[in-house]
Amino acid sequence: MLEAQEPLPVCTFTGETRKMSETAPFTVSSFYRFVSEKRLMAAKCNECGTEILPPKPMCTNCFSTNLKWIELDGAGKLLSYTIIYVAPEQFQSMAPYTVGIVELQNGLRLPGMIRGVNPEDIKIGMKLKIGFETSTSLQWPAWTRYFFKPA
Amino acid sequence: MVNKPLVSIVSAGLSQFGRLDGMYCRELFADAAKEAYDRCPNLNPARDIEALFVGHMGESYEHQGHTGPTIADWAGLLPKPAVRIESACASSGAALRAGIFAILSGMHKVVMVGGVEKMTHRTTAEVTEFLAMASDMPFEQWNGITFPGLYALMATAHMHEYGTTEEQMARVAVKNHHNGTLNPKAHMQKEITLEKALASKVVAWPLKIYDCSLITDGASCLILTHPDLARKFTDTPVHVIGSGQASDAIGLYERKELTSLKAARLAGQDAYRMAGIKPDNVDVAEVHDCFTIAEIIAYEDLGFCDVGKGGKLMEDGVTELDGRLPVNPSGGLKSKGHPVGATGTAQAYEIYLQLTAQAEKRQVDGAEVGLSHNVGGSGATACVHIYRRD
Numbered sequence: 001m002l003e004a005q006e007p008l009p010v011c012t013f014t015g016e017t018r019k020m021s022e023t024a025p026f027t028v029s030s031f032y033r034f035v036s037e038k039r040l041m042a043a044k045c046n047e048c049g050t051e052i053l054p055p056k057p058m059c060t061n062c063f064s065t066n067l068k069w070i071e072l073d074g075a076g077k078l079l080s081y082t083i084i085y086v087a088p089e090q091f092q093s094m095a096p097y098t099v100g101i102v103e104l105q106n107g108l109r110l111p112g113m114i115r116g117v118n119p120e121d122i123k124i125g126m127k128l129k130i131g132f133e134t135s136t137s138l139q140w141p142a143w144t145r146y147f148f149k150p151a
Numbered sequence: 152m153v154n155k156p157l158v159s160i161v162s163a164g165l166s167q168f169g170r171l172d173g174m175y176c177r178e179l180f181a182d183a184a185k186e187a188y189d190r191c192p193n194l195n196p197a198r199d200i201e202a203l204f205v206g207h208m209g210e211s212y213e214h215q216g217h218t219g220p221t222i223a224d225w226a227g228l229l230p231k232p233a234v235r236i237e238s239a240c241a242s243s244g245a246a247l248r249a250g251i252f253a254i255l256s257g258m259h260k261v262v263m264v265g266g267v268e269k270m271t272h273r274t275t276a277e278v279t280e281f282l283a284m285a286s287d288m289p290f291e292q293w294n295g296i297t298f299p300g301l302y303a304l305m306a307t308a309h310m311h312e313y314g315t316t317e318e319q320m321a322r323v324a325v326k327n328h329h330n331g332t333l334n335p336k337a338h339m340q341k342e343i344t345l346e347k348a349l350a351s352k353v354v355a356w357p358l359k360i361y362d363c364s365l366i367t368d369g370a371s372c373l374i375l376t377h378p379d380l381a382r383k384f385t386d387t388p389v390h391v392i393g394s395g396q397a398s399d400a401i402g403l404y405e406r407k408e409l410t411s412l413k414a415a416r417l418a419g420q421d422a423y424r425m426a427g428i429k430p431d432n433v434d435v436a437e438v439h440d441c442f443t444i445a446e447i448i449a450y451e452d453l454g455f456c457d458v459g460k461g462g463k464l465m466e467d468g469v470t471e472l473d474g475r476l477p478v479n480p481s482g483g484l485k486s487k488g489h490p491v492g493a494t495g496t497a498q499a500y501e502i503y504l505q506l507t508a509q510a511e512k513r514q515v516d517g518a519e520v521g522l523s524h525n526v527g528g529s530g531a532t533a534c535v536h537i538y539r540r541d
């Protein structure tokens with residue numbers, strides 16, 4: 001709930017967003033604040049060039065804290081998937097649902113739900129793109145969810 | 152350090168595994184400790200045991216933290232120092248290593264290591280939620296990915312890359328259930344058929360209910376000492392000759408490979424190097440079959456077969472009780488049960504029985520070298536230990 005009460009980043013479509021992008025701390029919370037703005041962001045080390053997803057406050061390749069945010073296009077391909085029948089309580093109303101691991105540009109990866117495709121039509125290697133929920137969970141940690149859908 | 156024993160196991164204990172209503176962690180551990188004490192009459196526990204390291208994953212189950220001294224009290228070990236070690240399902244594999252460090256440092260001469268978990272009094276939904284805490288919260292849990300889901304992602308990738316089949320996975324379950332019928336302490340002492348396993352309810356496709364290990368109550372322990380002191384306590388010590396542990400990203404998605412656990416490979420390589428042996432020197436192994444695909448991947452990570460050939464190794468019967476390399480003679484996590492914190496030292500207990508020819512109906516004839524492979528979470532922790540008889 002604390003997260004939800006914090007002011008959201010400055011308007012998505014103004015120049016100020018870039019400014020916000022440069023100053024947001026390199027945390028998972030910042031990642032999800034960008035998701036609430038329909039943006040998929042990763043960290044990049046200004047010293048060694050490593051791209052870091054999930055974002056971390058220190059480059060785990062060269063230990064530099066000289067980082068910047070980069071925006072990913074959200075296009076990717078499916079590396080593996082499963083269909084979950086026995087779900088945790090808060091997901092039971094959605095079961096069965098499909099989740100997968102998606103390789104994004106430059107080899108970065110995220111797991112997520114795959115929506116808008118029948119389980120029998122899912123294939124490893126298929127092209128997907130990111131989507132963003134419009135509502136934000138009220139439950140801690142009150143992040144907006146992203147998901148994947150056919151490209 | 153090659154071939155030189157690190158420490159010696161002079162006794163071991165295991166509680167009954169199963170649904171043990173009204174028995175909680177402290178009583179379960181006391182049950183295991185009692186067996187270890189009875190097996191070793193030359194040991195005076197209160198006098199000789201100098202410290203306790205107890206693996207335990209979750210205080211949520213019993214709303215009981217501060218596990219170390221609680222367990223020490225019920226095991227009759229007060230006022231000796233006692234700490235809980237937490238590494239998810241590898242908690243007691245890590246506790247065994249803590250005990251090895253304690254002995255090798257010279258700080259202690261005799262220590263008890265073990266693990267315990269009480270799980271069956273909670274609903275399946277609650278247990279699923281507690282276990283999920285060992286996965287990545289912000290990206291895996293937050294997206295509805297369960298533990299069976301993580302191993303299912305590995306299974307799908309393994310099937311796609313190497314042609315591993317659902318039937319090969321089901322064969323792991325059939326084998327381990329058979330072995331479990333020979334273990335009076337196993338949770339589910341019941342044969343299953345391939346047809347039944349394949350037709351069972353889907354949990355996270357391609358994994359079905361018979362691909363999953365059990366929610367179980369249980370405790371396990373070992374008594375360790377310096378190899379030079381072992382003969383003071385027993386004529387049949389088992390020596391730990393290799394110990395490896397490694398870490399990987401908590402999130403499966405962060406790892407380069409989905410079909411292998413790098414932490415397990417590295418832990419295995421360290422343990423083999425320390426022990427001065429090769430995979431084909433292993434006579435019997437207990438591996439972390441939290442899901443059937445995990446046993447197939449373990450074969451490959453431990454070098455029991457080539458990469459991608461784990462399903463074939465199972466199919467060829469090599470790892471059956473009467474095969475060339477019996478794996479999980481105890482029944483494994485699949486049928487002996489998986490009280491998560493207890494599993495690492497429960498594997499060591501089975502190896503101890505095997506190497507001292509006390510495994511009765513499931514005895515692997517002439518076993519001299521054993522191995523245990525204990526994994527935490529989806530592979531962020533792995534502990535591998537190698538043992539040999541005296």
